[in-house]
Amino acid sequence: MKLSTKGRYGLRALVDLALNCREEAVCIQSIAHRQNISESYLEQLMRLLRKAGLVRSVRGAGGGYQLAKPAENISVGDVLRALEGNLEAVDCGAFQKEHPCEGADICVTKYVWKRINDAIRQAVDSIMLAELVEESRRIQDSHQGTVANVCSK
Amino acid sequence: MKLSTKGRYGLRALVDLALNCREEAVCIQSIAHRQNISESYLEQLMRLLRKAGLVRSVRGAGGGYQLAKPAENISVGDVLRALEGNLEAVDCGAFQKEHPCEGADICVTKYVWKRINDAIRQAVDSIMLAELVEESRRIQDSHQGTVANVCSK
């Protein structure tokens, strides 16, 4: 019942990207360095984010990544789902029409799983990347000159 | 980001126990059979539930398990935490006084983790075992004579 490093690192990386992008693309190396994440691993994560259409890449020297759309339009849920797959705590098909789980009609725990899944979805979809970026800028301003943004979670 | 079989099976087992207990204790074999869970695995799960004080055991022939307190006083959160450990999606100590995570003061993802953790906690702690039992009885009444309560999730 834990978010993996993909989700944790990936979200931090995307906040970092949003924070450090001006016109040019931001390269993996610089994000990896600031966020203390291995370059090759981060490469994988960016691949996932690109496939999900959240960032676009610029190849070749001087290349890197940019947000594919404004941070206002990217939810934390978008990011985490791109990295982790669906965020359901239990993949219970009881409420789908396609392939409902065997015995779903006499199962009561499905109500529990649904409540948990809904709660998670509501939480992650109601936070936009832009809010994190904004908050991050506020914090950076008040910590002028302090150490880089490193957090293991 | 998935609940393991411990949580899933264990909650079903506990609903089953609550549903099938009269005066006597209910043995693992019967729960395992009705719920289609391996006996030896279920034994492990019941051990965890007992250590958490949610069930009590009666040893010897004719023994088994009983709820240690009324189903009204057992939340789904109690059950899942007994089986899975804490249910935090991210073990981020940023909001604790003890051992706060390095760099917590300049970390923004901590707000995300907190919202997710709170959402999960709220969801699981607001559902009581008694509600599941009640709902289960209602369903069983309307499915008179149908197959046993088997669901893989």
Added chain:
DNA sequence: GATAAATCCGACATAAATACTCGGGATTAA
């Protein structure tokens, strides 16, 4: 055109967690 800086891609490696299984000991009703 050569070079260097980047992304891109798939495959591999290791470690950790999950999901069980098993054998034997302890307790107790009949």
Added chain:
DNA sequence: TTAATCCCGAGTATTTATGTCGGATTTATC
């Protein structure tokens, strides 16, 4: 005494998580 139970720790197979690596491709710059 026997059989039905729970109790407990250890072991095992499988899957998932967490990276690493080598090389291909693209592109700005000299």
